[in-house]
Amino acid sequence: MITVESRFLVGDLLADAVNLLDRDDLESWVDCFAERAVYQILSRENTERNLPLPLFQCESKDQIRDRVLSLRKANVTNLHRDRHIVGPAKLTAGTSGTIRSESSYALYSSTFEGTTRLFSVGTYRDQIRIEGGKAVFDERTVIVDMFSVPTMLSTPI
Amino acid sequence: MITVESRFLVGDLLADAVNLLDRDDLESWVDCFAERAVYQILSRENTERNLPLPLFQCESKDQIRDRVLSLRKANVTNLHRDRHIVGPAKLTAGTSGTIRSESSYALYSSTFEGTTRLFSVGTYRDQIRIEGGKAVFDERTVIVDMFSVPTMLSTPI
Amino acid sequence: MITVESRFLVGDLLADAVNLLDRDDLESWVDCFAERAVYQILSRENTERNLPLPLFQCESKDQIRDRVLSLRKANVTNLHRDRHIVGPAKLTAGTSGTIRSESSYALYSSTFEGTTRLFSVGTYRDQIRIEGGKAVFDERTVIVDMFSVPTMLSTPI
Numbered sequence: 192m193i194t195v196e197s198r199f200l201v202g203d204l205l206a207d208a209v210n211l212l213d214r215d216d217l218e219s220w221v222d223c224f225a226e227r228a229v230y231q232i233l234s235r236e237n238t239e240r241n242l243p244l245p246l247f248q249c250e251s252k253d254q255i256r257d258r259v260l261s262l263r264k265a266n267v268t269n270l271h272r273d274r275h276i277v278g279p280a281k282l283t284a285g286t287s288g289t290i291r292s293e294s295s296y297a298l299y300s301s302t303f304e305g306t307t308r309l310f311s312v313g314t315y316r317d318q319i320r321i322e323g324g325k326a327v328f329d330e331r332t333v334i335v336d337m338f339s340v341p342t343m344l345s346t347p348i
Numbered sequence: 349m350i351t352v353e354s355r356f357l358v359g360d361l362l363a364d365a366v367n368l369l370d371r372d373d374l375e376s377w378v379d380c381f382a383e384r385a386v387y388q389i390l391s392r393e394n395t396e397r398n399l400p401l402p403l404f405q406c407e408s409k410d411q412i413r414d415r416v417l418s419l420r421k422a423n424v425t426n427l428h429r430d431r432h433i434v435g436p437a438k439l440t441a442g443t444s445g446t447i448r449s450e451s452s453y454a455l456y457s458s459t460f461e462g463t464t465r466l467f468s469v470g471t472y473r474d475q476i477r478i479e480g481g482k483a484v485f486d487e488r489t490v491i492v493d494m495f496s497v498p499t500m501l502s503t504p505i
Numbered sequence: 506m507i508t509v510e511s512r513f514l515v516g517d518l519l520a521d522a523v524n525l526l527d528r529d530d531l532e533s534w535v536d537c538f539a540e541r542a543v544y545q546i547l548s549r550e551n552t553e554r555n556l557p558l559p560l561f562q563c564e565s566k567d568q569i570r571d572r573v574l575s576l577r578k579a580n581v582t583n584l585h586r587d588r589h590i591v592g593p594a595k596l597t598a599g600t601s602g603t604i605r606s607e608s609s610y611a612l613y614s615s616t617f618e619g620t621t622r623l624f625s626v627g628t629y630r631d632q633i634r635i636e637g638g639k640a641v642f643d644e645r646t647v648i649v650d651m652f653s654v655p656t657m658l659s660t661p662i
Contacts (some may be wrong), residue, residue, distance in 0.1 A: 337464035
């Protein structure tokens with residue numbers, strides 16, 4: 192049983208998790224994650240074959256923060272803007288008071304000249320915890336149906 | 349007046365109805381429908397001209413199930429993966445305790461090589477009933493703005 | 506603190522605001538706005554540089570209504586159908602009982618022959634007021650990442 196209050200907190204987290212990326216506020220995006228959170232990107236093909244090799248993986252909030260720091264320093268080429276469109280989340284009660292969420296997304300990438308292309312579509316499989324009146328990710332697994340490899344490494348999905 | 353509880357049950361149904369297709373779990377998708385449910389796909393053009401000729405129609409859950417069975421047997425070519433992105437639903441109270449829902453969708457189709465294209469955009473017009481603590485479709489009418497004819501017949505939208 | 510009731514009223518407004526455009530019911534769309542509402546379209550580039558020059562602006566409901574009237578009279582070429590897909594809204598309590606909302610959208614445009622293209626992606630930044638049991642916009646600012654100039658002037662986003 193998931194309370195109405197929890198549903199809205201989770202909804203805020205799911206909106207923040209993409210809006211902050213779209214605003215290029217990666218530093219605030221890090222705060223969507225719990226200290227021991229896992230953030231990983233898997234291909235759909237590997238997931239369906241039970242090959243758990245991730246395309247990208249961070250195993251703690253510190254790792255996620257480091258990644259963002261290195262993006263800020265290293266990433267001066269390939270400038271673009273993201274725009275995520277996320278569908279409605281299906282929430283189910285998980286273990287130890289956590290909430291599982293599944294939602295689909297389409298991610299568009301725009302150049303600074305205003306040209307847009309579809310960059311990735313896929314699904315978010317999340318494990319979420321409510322702590323201190325706020326929802327945070329224990330785990331966010333992104334399963335990509337489609338992606339463009341070279342650009343993919345530059346920013347999170 | 350639609351209760352908060354009903355809104356969440358309807359939300360779960362709307363998420364399931366596309367997530368199950370995206371997971372290729374067509375058999376579970378059938379259970380989104382009531383026994384005497386109608387599932388149909390109309391073109392927007394025909395709808396606006398009040399020409400009710402559907403592109404595809406099932407008039408009961410048994411027909412929907414049959415269709416899924418035949419897809420499993422016949423459909424060995426044109427393998428692809430779906431990804432639906434659905435917008436927020438506008439709910440209104442219908443007759444006899446039913447709920448009407450309208451929501452827009454974009455449907456992307458990916459090959460197994462990871463190439464994605466926009467396959468269909470349109471709207472879902474649903475009539476939904478709550479029974480036994482679960483929401484099911486009495487009717488799901490898909491109105492397509494755009495679609496690719498040859499592939500369309502292979503899986504539901 | 507935003508009440509559950511208010512959240513649903515806002516959700517209905519956000520759905521209506523795009524569904525009515527998609528149905529080409531521009532006259533009803535006007536009623537999504539308060540009398541002194543601002544409706545404007547900005548480019549993301551200008552917004553980020555704090556250059557507030559809008560691509561399009563109406564400063565009252567009367568101006569919005571006039572714009573719709575002129576569209577009905579003048580706009581006989583460039584016929585198309587819109588389809589908006591909007592992501593989940595992040596709501597925050599604003600001043601004087603208003604609610605701020607931020608949500609992302611993708612807008613597809615289809616010809617009457619059934620060909621669809623991505624027309625615009627961007628974000629809605631809204632200020633919303635509840636009056637008389639209904640939510641209306643005090644302000645809807647559309648910030649576009651991408652757009653096609655020539656067609657853009659024909660209908661609202």
